[in-house]
Amino acid sequence: MQIYLPIAELSVNLFFLVGVGGAVGFLSGLFGIGGGFLLTPLLIFTGIPAPVAVASVTGQVVAASTSGALSYWRRDGIDFHLAIYLVIAGIFGAFGGVSAFSWLRQLGQLDLVISISYVVFLGSVGGLMFFEAARSLLRRRAGVVVRDKLPGQHNWIHGLPLRIRFKRSKLYVSVLPVLLIGASIGFLGSLLGIGGGFILVPALIYLLRVPGNVVIGTSLIQVLAIMAASTVLHAYSSQSVDILLAFCLMVGSVIGAQFGASAGQYLRGDQLRALLAIIVLAVAIRFAVTLLFAPSDPFSMATLAAGVGL
Amino acid sequence: MTITLSRLLVLVLTMLAGLSTAAHAQRLAAALSSITVSVDSSFAGETLTFFGNIEPEIGSGVPVEGNDYNIVILVQGPAINRVVRRKTGDLGLWLNTEQRVYEGFPSYFWLLTSSPLGDIADNSLFDAEGLLPSSQPLLVPSTGNGDLSSLSQELVRLMEESDLYGVHDHGVIFRSRTLYSASLSLPANVPNGNFTAKTFLFRAGALVAQNTQSFSVRKTGFERLVGSSAKSMPIVYGFICVLLAVFTGWLGGVIFKR
Numbered sequence: 001m002q003i004y005l006p007i008a009e010l011s012v013n014l015f016f017l018v019g020v021g022g023a024v025g026f027l028s029g030l031f032g033i034g035g036g037f038l039l040t041p042l043l044i045f046t047g048i049p050a051p052v053a054v055a056s057v058t059g060q061v062v063a064a065s066t067s068g069a070l071s072y073w074r075r076d077g078i079d080f081h082l083a084i085y086l087v088i089a090g091i092f093g094a095f096g097g098v099s100a101f102s103w104l105r106q107l108g109q110l111d112l113v114i115s116i117s118y119v120v121f122l123g124s125v126g127g128l129m130f131f132e133a134a135r136s137l138l139r140r141r142a143g144v145v146v147r148d149k150l151p152g153q154h155n156w157i158h159g160l161p162l163r164i165r166f167k168r169s170k171l172y173v174s175v176l177p178v179l180l181i182g183a184s185i186g187f188l189g190s191l192l193g194i195g196g197g198f199i200l201v202p203a204l205i206y207l208l209r210v211p212g213n214v215v216i217g218t219s220l221i222q223v224l225a226i227m228a229a230s231t232v233l234h235a236y237s238s239q240s241v242d243i244l245l246a247f248c249l250m251v252g253s254v255i256g257a258q259f260g261a262s263a264g265q266y267l268r269g270d271q272l273r274a275l276l277a278i279i280v281l282a283v284a285i286r287f288a289v290t291l292l293f294a295p296s297d298p299f300s301m302a303t304l305a306a307g308v309g310l
Numbered sequence: 311m312t313i314t315l316s317r318l319l320v321l322v323l324t325m326l327a328g329l330s331t332a333a334h335a336q337r338l339a340a341a342l343s344s345i346t347v348s349v350d351s352s353f354a355g356e357t358l359t360f361f362g363n364i365e366p367e368i369g370s371g372v373p374v375e376g377n378d379y380n381i382v383i384l385v386q387g388p389a390i391n392r393v394v395r396r397k398t399g400d401l402g403l404w405l406n407t408e409q410r411v412y413e414g415f416p417s418y419f420w421l422l423t424s425s426p427l428g429d430i431a432d433n434s435l436f437d438a439e440g441l442l443p444s445s446q447p448l449l450v451p452s453t454g455n456g457d458l459s460s461l462s463q464e465l466v467r468l469m470e471e472s473d474l475y476g477v478h479d480h481g482v483i484f485r486s487r488t489l490y491s492a493s494l495s496l497p498a499n500v501p502n503g504n505f506t507a508k509t510f511l512f513r514a515g516a517l518v519a520q521n522t523q524s525f526s527v528r529k530t531g532f533e534r535l536v537g538s539s540a541k542s543m544p545i546v547y548g549f550i551c552v553l554l555a556v557f558t559g560w561l562g563g564v565i566f567k568r
Contacts, residue, residue, distance in 0.1 A: 002498070004353040006533040007540055010499040011354050047499075059551045066559025112405050228552045235548025239540050243551050244351075250555055254562030291403045298398070299464040304391040304411060 007242035008052045014248060016046070021060065021252025028064045028253060029071070029260025030267075031216070031276045033197035036061045036227075037122065037283055039249065040193060049303065052242050054193040055234035058227045059246035061195045064253040065224035071261040072217030079168035079214045083221040085175060086182035086200075090226045093186025098233060100191050117192055118287040125199055126280030132206075133274035140270070169210045169218075177207060186226050190233070195223035198280050202273075212269040335370040338521040339363045340509045347496060347527040355498045358525070360422070360482075361491040364511060374488055380423070380430040380512040381482045381490050384441060387418025387474075387527075388503030389450075394465040396456055408456025412465065415450050417501040418474050419443050422481030422492045431515045439517075441510070443475045473497045502527050502537075 003014040020042055024035040036057050043053035072078055104110040160174030181203050189196040200219045204210040210218065235241045264272060340362030347356050360383055364374050392415040396408040421427075421443070427436060437445050447462035469475035474497070482492040504526045511519040529537050540547045 002352065002354045004349060004351050004498070004533060006529055006536040009502055059555050062552055062555035063559040063562075066556045067562045068559075070560060070563035112403075228555075231552050231555070232545065232548035235540065235551060236544045239544050239547075241540065241548065241551050243536055243540075243547075243554065246551060247554065247558070250558045251562075254559055255566070258562060258566035291405075293404065294399055295397055295404055298404075299394060299396050299461075299468060300406075301392055301394045301465055301468045303417075304393050 003244070003248070005048075005052075005242050005245045007056075007240060008048050008245060010047070012046065012048070012245075017245065017248035018252035021249035022256035023252075024249075025064050025067075025253025025256025026260040026263070027256075027279065028061075028197075029068050029257030029262075030264045031197070031201070031260075031272060033195065033201070033223075033276070035064060035253065036194040037118070037192075037198065038279070041283070041286070043245075048245070049240075051238050051240040052245070055231070055238060055240040056242045056246040056249070058193065058230045058234060059241055059243070060249035060253055061227040062224060062231060063246075063250035064257050065195065065197075065220045065227065067254045067257045068261060069217060069220040069224055071258065072220060075217075076168075077214050077217035078221060079166055079210070079218045080221070082166045082169055082171075082178065082210070082214075083218050085164075085178045086185075086218070086222040087225040089179040089182030090186030090189075090222055091229060093183035093188075094190040094226055094229055094233075096183070097187040097190030098237075100187070114192055115287055115291055117188070119284050119291065121188070121192075121199060122280050122284035122287070125202055126277050126284055128206075129202055129273050130277035130281060133270045133277055136270040137274060169208075169214055171208065171210065173208055181207065182222065185222065189223075189226045190230050193230070195227050197223045198276065201276075216264075335367040335372045336374055336511065336513075336519055337365055337367050338509055338511050338519050339365050340521045340523060342507060342523055342525060345523075345525045347500075347525065348530045349502065349527060349533060350530050351533060353498060353533075355496055355500070357493050357495045359491060359493045360507060360509070361489070362509060362521070363490075364488040364519075376513070377487045378513060379484075379488070379518075380425050381484075381492070382424070382427075382430065382441065382510045382512065383422040383482060383492055383494075384508045384510070385418065385420045385422070385494055386416050386506050386508070387501050388416075388505070389414040390417045390501065391415065392417075392465065393454075394461050394468065396461065396464070408454075408461065410452045410454035410456055410458065410461045412447055412450050412452045412462075415465075416446055417503070418505065419446060419469070420475070420494060421477040422494060423477065423479055424482040424484060424490065426479045427477065430512050431517070435515075435517070439510075443470065443477065446475075472499065474499070474501075496527070500527055502529060 001014045002011040004011045020039065024039045027033065027038065028035040039060065040053050040057045043057065044050050069078065104113050160176050162175045163172055164175050165172045185196040185200045188199065197219050200222060201215055204215045204219060231241060340360065343359035364379055366372050366374055392412045394410055395406040397404045398407045400407065421441065423430060436442050440446065440449050443466050447465050452458065466475060482490050484490050504524060507523045507525065509521045510517060
């Protein structure tokens, strides 16, 4: 069944959109990621113009994170105190990201920066997570008891000043790394058109030692806030948010996210991290391939909005 | 002195042109099946029918003779700004290094002809009239860097692959000696806006008469509302999108509460 998308100005199969939304929503519920870094390339591959795909996916990520966050909220899996610090810093970061976005577009190097950033961030985060999770899995298999909270885990970050007690996360940590992480995710999220959950979750785990039972719920709050701000920004600056496209994806992803969130309870943290690492690495490799190998068609075309120069 | 001479020349040429048109003494009576193509939620393309008749010029009294007429219908979409980019692998990375922006480029360009173009008239005539897909990029101003002619060729190829540019030989069918009809399938990705359909009558390699009609492709109902509100009140539209997303996410959470 075909459905006409009023902003993209083309028709797409409705079941395909809901199905793709559902698959990505499942992963988003499972790992606490927005799924934007998977969904946007998939839509562009389908033939939806890139600006419409990027802008509409931000709307879909809002829905998926709302649904995921609610599910973690009911299980008391959110540290709101920590989330507020992340969100406020994140919104400041998002403004920086938007400025960098227009500056790079003026230079004509936006595509390059986005591709390289995907490879660098997805590749390094995915690689680190994969090795850490694999080591943890191997040690567990070898019979070594791995506790969720390791003794003597405090690193240099915990020695910084301006410490604040986050009760829910059982953390007493400096506010500086919290604000820095929040701002960086806001910056990258608005620059790359992604929620940034796949960077935020490992950063909270490895840098701040946020416990596994609140890390995903808390990161979902941050992703929700940043993507809601980005949706409004995209609607204002490029008018390329297709509400119908976003809605089809939302319906699929909201359903998928519920199953993902409950499936996540049957998997251990290291298993989840290993699976997420494999997906993140796969996307990084996909981007690396487009950078390193000759494309089948070196030519591409796009429509420029009236008044937009090079 | 020279100015007067050139003016005289222009005058003479204009008169000659008028004479030659009069000598043909044919005109086109043309119409199309609908002047508005409505795009709604189930839009998956639409077929338009063009039809018309070759008639003697009003008042000339000379009947239409012969059966060696040819019809070419050019359907052109609204002008947009297109950018075409080329990737090169200079530094070990494949990057867009060349790009050109074509300003006022036709978003849709289809030719329907009663015979292959080569049999109708000389290619240079079509080219001069801008009647070929390949002549389009040369007619609009472009900015940017990179080889203009090769990027222009590739732009036409990409448009053809998207079904937005093309030539349909034998797309026009003569129902009688003077009556013709043609049908054109607009694809689902047809751009929205005002279109023109120019019908050209050729005889013995020369352009005899032409006729222009227009139609528009526009969204209706909900699709129209979405399209116009996204443009006229973008901030409100953005907040509505966010609210819809939060509501959908919340509703999903309530429905699937376990």
